[in-house]
Amino acid sequence: MTFLDDVRQELCAAEVRSCCRSWEIRGFLDAWGQADARRLRVHAHSAAVARRLYTLLSEAGLRRVTVTRRPRSGFFVLAHVGDLRTWPPSGWPRRRCCRRSYARGLFLARGFLNSTRHGYHWEVKTPSETLAETARRALESMGIKGARTGRWQKGWVAYLKDAGLIADWLGQVGAHGSLLGFENARVTKDMRNKVNRRVNYETANLARTVAAALRQKENIRLIERTTGLDDLPPGLRDLAKARLAQPLASLAELAESLDTPLSKSGASHRMRRIMARAEQIRREHARRGQVAGGQTRQEQFRPEAPS
Ligand SMILES: [Zn+2]
Structure with a gap:
């Protein structure tokens, strides 16, 4: 029925x-x-x-x-x-x-x-x-x-x-009996919709965090292979090393794991500087690669495949 x-x-x-x-x-x-x-x-x-x-x-x-x-x-x-x-x-x-x-x-x-x-x-x-x-x-x-x-x-x-x-x-x-069933179904449906929205939101959030973490790791590896991590100021270097050690952690988790823990916004600021440094290296090498006319130099800085 x-x-x-x-x-x-x-x-x-x-x-x-x-x-x-x-x-x-x-x-x-x-x-x-x-x-x-x-x-x-x-x-x-x-x-x-x-x-x-x-x-x-x-x-x-x-x-x-x-x-x-x-x-x-x-x-x-x-x-x-x-x-x-x-x-x-x-x-x-x-x-x-x-x-x-x-x-x-x-x-x-x-x-x-x-x-x-x-x-x-x-x-x-x-x-x-x-x-x-x-x-x-x-x-x-x-x-x-x-x-x-x-x-x-x-x-x-x-x-x-x-x-x-x-x-x-x-x-x-x-229709009092039907009303009870209707209200129960309505509460369940509302609850399910709320849970689905929450799960979708969290899944999207997680995907964003992981994508950002992989991009950061790739850029830090680039710095490591070219100028070396020691070239970075100590505060940035510690954060870069923490990222390599914990490739999938959120930035907030990284910030907390440091010997001198940082706030999330402090970590975010330092990570932006690391990323900017990697971009700078990439541009410089692209320019030199063009001057040398070879593809081989650029090949060397091709993004690392996510592991
Ligand atoms: Zn009447």
């Missing part, structure tokens, strides 16, 4: 007050039904929804309620209005409980809900723009602001994308 199935099943079993009954039916009718002064006909996509409608219509006092099944199109529930005077109810539900029931009817008739890796989606499809707007207004009257309407193939749709608003809706229409 999908999450949507769970929600539908729970809504089909939700308690209905007598004041709310006709409003839930009106929700079904608006989303996927037809009515005239004598009778009404409502579509139901599953047996559970058809049973719910059958019960609601019978309890509301409608006559000769029947359910028929069509092979590919689902169930149709038919009922005769009989001597009920004002049917179906018109206007707008005054009570909040009735508005929630109206919203439940709309959803049971043509609602869809899912939660994926990419986000959350709640919607009710309607045949007209006016009804999509009515569905949006129904949510707004329940304090759920932020629903939108739009085109959907030949019809219209009212939809919500915000997980917090969807959770609010689940609670108000009576």
